[in-house]
Amino acid sequence: MSTTNRQWLLKERPLSLVGPEHFKLVESALPEPDLAAGQVLLKTLMLSFEPAMRGWLDDVPSYLPPVGIGEPMRAPGVCQVIRSDNPQLPEGTLVQCMANWQEYSVGDPSAASSPRALREGTSPNLALGVFGGTSLTAYFGLLEVSQPQAGETVLVSGAAGATGSVVAQIARIKGCKVIGIAGGPQKCAWLKDDCKLDEVIDYKSEDLDSRLRELCPQGVDVFFDNVGGDTLQTALNHMAEYGRIVLCGCISNYNDATPPPGPNNLNLVISRRLRIQGFVMMDYMAQAGKAMKELSGWVKAGEIIWREDVQKGFENIPATLQRLYTGANEGKQLLKVADPQ
Ligand SMILES: NC(=O)c1ccc[n+]([C@@H]2O[C@H](COP(=O)([O-])OP(=O)(O)OC[C@H]3O[C@@H](n4cnc5c(N)ncnc54)[C@H](OP(=O)(O)O)[C@@H]3O)[C@@H](O)[C@H]2O)c1
Known part of the structure; x- marks a missing residue:
């Protein structure tokens, strides 16, 4: 496991097109966290980019609170459990959660966006893409x-x-x-x-x-x-x-x-x-199972096809968000941070 954690923090609120200049890349030591009961240490594998993320940067009331200046940018993603104090989520499990723009995070089952295990055989791309x-x-x-x-x-x-x-x-x-x-x-x-x-x-x-x-x-x-x-x-x-x-x-x-x-x-x-x-x-989440x-x-019958636009590299995260608003993305915008171990 790496001993450092990289994060993209919100530096200033954009007043027009959001871009890399609005975020700051920081690197800090990753101490071995003391996991409370039920918590897991997560390594980010894949991030999802959604147009609504631009709204999370404005200091206005919405369905989610704004991201604070100096906080890691909020973002959904798929992570892998690399340490666990949760029998439901043993080491190695792939989970979907609010991963945020950071390489490592602690997942808490009591949080609103608690990590949920991916269905057996579902790749991070599919979980965030056509099955997302x-x-x-x-x-x-x-x-x-x-x-x-x-x-x-x-x-x-x-x-x-x-x-x-x-x-x-x-x-x-x-x-x-x-x-x-x-x-x-x-x-x-x-x-x-x-x-x-x-x-x-x-x-x-x-x-x-x-x-x-x-x-x-x-x-x-x-x-x-x-x-x-x-x-x-x-x-x-x-x-x-x-x-x-x-x-x-x-x-x-x-x-x-x-x-x-x-x-x-x-x-x-x-x-x-x-x-x-x-x-x-x-x-509509109560009906998500039936819909999925x-x-x-x-999808299996080939009646729905899809495209993914998978960018790479932690350093390219803010530029990848901008792609949604310029129309550069061809299909679901994702960014691969790491492969599963
Ligand atoms: N209500 C909800 O619960 C909910 C949930 C998820 C998403 N959404 C909304 O659904 C929409 C699509 O989201 P998505 O995640 O599927 O993104 P997406 O459609 O995969 O990507 C965004 C696309 O928007 C188009 N676009 C960007 N700026 C534009 C402009 N100024 N004028 C016209 N088109 C523009 C671009 O396509 P072109 O190259 O064709 O212009 C771009 O590729 C967004 O408005 C998002 O906020 C709503």
């Missing part, structure tokens, strides 16, 4: 919140991302006509050729408004929005009567210092009898 929180977000947001019916038109923004690509494929499995919005020819080709979406719109090179008019003459029944801002405003113009808009995320303004103006066409919500609903995936069983079936 983004797929559950896609499942509950689409099926529980919007309740799409076969034959309906489903529009998905951020469609080539971890969440959006699973939303789009579930909608396809349910017999919907699926249109994905993504940035760049490679992401759009993957969605059309490999994920088998009906149509794709490259918002970086095409005019979203005219493409939606062309592709959805009867209007959009379900809009699953990961992006917000102008994308939401434009999509609103194309909603069919009694359409549902699922607000999953608004990544286009996560790095803005001041909130952008709201959509100027909300009157359409009234005249077209629309329903707009936000949701937080964690609220169905998702696993689709």
Whole structure:
């Protein structure tokens, strides 16, 4: 075991695009901790990057408290138990937890985000990727919140991302006509050729408004929005009567210092009898087992495919977070810190 622990601490709160300059890399001695009953010493193997992490850096109330200046950045990940005072989690066990941006940590079973053992045979990539929180977000947001019916038109923004690509494929499995919005020819080709979406719109090179008019003459029944801002405003113009808009995320303004103006066409919500609903995936965790069983079936049958973007190197952690907001990531953004022992 190493005798040092590296951590990335929050140095200052970003006011625009988050980047390496907002964090400080520190190295400290790793004393042999006295583990209390039930605690485990964890070595970080793989980190997950999520757009919501930008919100944890702002000093505002949210569903999780802000990360404090001088604290290690909060981040979900997969770790390996390297010392244990917990018979449920013996040495060698791979666990999922709030690993944070650090090489070693103490896992406490009494903490809200206590370490949970990975299912036998599940790799860190799969646990954080297609069998992780983004797929559950896609499942509950689409099926529980919007309740799409076969034959309906489903529009998905951020469609080539971890969440959006699973939303789009579930909608396809349910017999919907699926249109994905993504940035760049490679992401759009993957969605059309490999994920088998009906149509794709490259918002970086095409005019979203005219493409939606062309592709959805009867209007959009379900809009699953990961992006917000102008994308939401434009999509609103194309909603069919009694359409549902699922607000999953608004990544286009996560790095803005001041909130952008709201959509100027909300009157359409009234005249077209629309329903707009936000949701937080964690609220559905009681049903996660059932959802994961169905998702696993689709993955094993090849009906849902996925992509992982695995960066490497502890020193590259802050730059990897930035990839989400520039669209550099191709699929679920992960970073490998170490191999299991
Ligand atoms: N409600 C919940 O419980 C919940 C849970 C998890 C995630 N989410 C939300 O789901 C969304 C997707 O998260 P994810 O983890 O799956 O990330 P992701 O989609 O894999 O990665 C983020 C993608 O967002 C797109 N993007 C970034 N900046 C953009 C901009 N200014 N305009 C348009 N698109 C932009 C980029 O794709 P392009 O290259 O195509 O632009 C980028 O690749 C986020 O909004 C996140 O906050 C919500």
